[in-house]
Amino acid sequence: MSLGGKVAVVTGAAKGIGKAIAEIFLQNGAKVVLLDVDEPAGKSLKYDLDQQFGEDRSLFMKCSVESDEDIKAALQSTVDIFGSIDILCNNAGILKEDDWEKTISINLGGVIRMTYTALEHMNKRSGGQGGVVVNTSSVAGLDPLLSCPAYSATKHGVVAFTRAMAAASSASEYGIRFNVICPVRVQTDFFSSVSQNFGRFSHLLGALQKSSERALDPSEVAECVLDLVMDEMKNGETVLLSQSGKKYVTFPQNLW
Ligand SMILES: NC(=O)c1ccc[n+]([C@@H]2O[C@H](COP(=O)([O-])OP(=O)(O)OC[C@H]3O[C@@H](n4cnc5c(N)ncnc54)[C@H](O)[C@@H]3O)[C@@H](O)[C@H]2O)c1
Numbered sequence: 734m735s736l737g738g739k740v741a742v743v744t745g746a747a748k749g750i751g752k753a754i755a756e757i758f759l760q761n762g763a764k765v766v767l768l769d770v771d772e773p774a775g776k777s778l779k780y781d782l783d784q785q786f787g788e789d790r791s792l793f794m795k796c797s798v799e800s801d802e803d804i805k806a807a808l809q810s811t812v813d814i815f816g817s818i819d820i821l822c823n824n825a826g827i828l829k830e831d832d833w834e835k836t837i838s839i840n841l842g843g844v845i846r847m848t849y850t851a852l853e854h855m856n857k858r859s860g861g862q863g864g865v866v867v868n869t870s871s872v873a874g875l876d877p878l879l880s881c882p883a884y885s886a887t888k889h890g891v892v893a894f895t896r897a898m899a900a901a902s903s904a905s906e907y908g909i910r911f912n913v914i915c916p917v918r919v920q921t922d923f924f925s926s927v928s929q930n931f932g933r934f935s936h937l938l939g940a941l942q943k944s945s946e947r948a949l950d951p952s953e954v955a956e957c958v959l960d961l962v963m964d965e966m967k968n969g970e971t972v973l974l975s976q977s978g979k980k981y982v983t984f985p986q987n988l989w
C-alpha cells in the first residue's frame with residue numbers, strides 16, 4: 734500500500750511513539766489525524782508539523798479513547814474533512830497499576846472502542862474502502878512483567894483482540910488488515926510518568942533492569958509500523974521489536 738493520499742488516524746499521537754508514527758506517515762505522503770487528551774502537546778506538535786509538511790496535511794483533535802462521544806466526533810470529522818479513514822493506529826496507553834481499571838479502560842477498552850467505531854467508516858461491506866489497523870501492544874503483551882500485572886493483561890488483550898479481528902475481518906470480507914507491534918522499552922516520557930504508578934509491585938521494578946540496557950528510539954517503532962501498513966501481505970501479524978530487530982511471533986495452532 735502506498736501512503737500517498739491515504740488518511741491515517743493515530744491515537745496518543747501528541748508524544749512519544751504516536752508522534753513518531755505520525756511523522757513517518759507524513760514523510761511518506763499520508764494525511765494524519767492526531768488524537769490525544771493532551772491538548773497543549775497536540776497543538777504544539779500540529780504547529781511543528783504544519784511548518785514541515787503544510788497546514789493541510791494534518792489535524793489535531795482532543796480525543797480520549799475512553800469516550801465514545803469523543804471517538805465518534807473525531808472519526809466523523811476525519812471523514813468530513815479528509816474524506817476517508819485508511820489507516821488506524823491504536824497507540825494511546827498508560828501504566829497505572831494503582832488505577833488498574835483506568836489502565837484497562839484506556840489500553841484495551843480504548844483499542845476496542847476506537848476499532849469498532851472506525852470499522853463503520855472503513856469496512857468495505859458498509860461502503861468503506863478497507864485499509865489497515867496497527868495496534869501498539871508491548872513485550873508485556875507476550876511475556877507478562879511481574880511489576881505490572883494489570884498492564885501486562887491489557888497488552889496481552891491487545892494482541893488477542895488484534896489476532897481475532899484479523900481473522901474476523903478476513904472471514905467477513907471487511908477489506909481491513911490488522912497487525913500488532915510489541916516493543917521492548919522505548920525512550921519516551923512513558924517512564925518518567927510511570928515510575929510512581931507501580932503501586933503494590935513497585936518493589937519489583939529492579940527485576941526488569943536487564944531489559945532496559947538500550948531503550949529503542951520511537952523512530953524504530955514507527956518504521957516497523959510503516960512496514961506493517963505498506964506490506965499488503967501482512968495480516969494478523971504480531972511483531973516483537975527488540976534491540977536485535979523485529980521478529981514475527983508464532984502461536985500454537987489447532988489447540989481445539
Ligand atoms: N515507552 C515504552 O517503553 C513502551 C514500550 C512498549 C509499548 N509501549 C506502548 O506504546 C504506547 C505509546 O507509549 P509512549 O511510550 O509513546 O508513551 P507516552 O506517554 O510518551 O505517550 C502516550 C500518549 O498517549 C496519550 N494518552 C493517554 N491517555 C489517553 C487517552 N485516554 N486518550 C488519548 N490519548 C491518551 C498521552 O497523552 C500521550 O501523549 C502505549 O500504548 C504504551 O503502552 C511503550
Ligand SMILES: CCCCC[C@H](O)CC\C=C/C=C/C=C/[C@@H](O)[C@@H](O)CCCC(=O)O
Pocket residue numbers: 828870871872873878880881916917918919924925927928929938939940941942943944945
Ligand atoms: C516497567 C514496565 C513498563 C512496561 C512498558 C513497556 O510496555 C515494556 C517495556 C519493556 C521493558 C521494560 C523495562 C523496564 C525497566 C525498569 O527496570 C526501569 O528501567 C523502568 C524505570 C521506571 C522508573 O523510572 O522507575
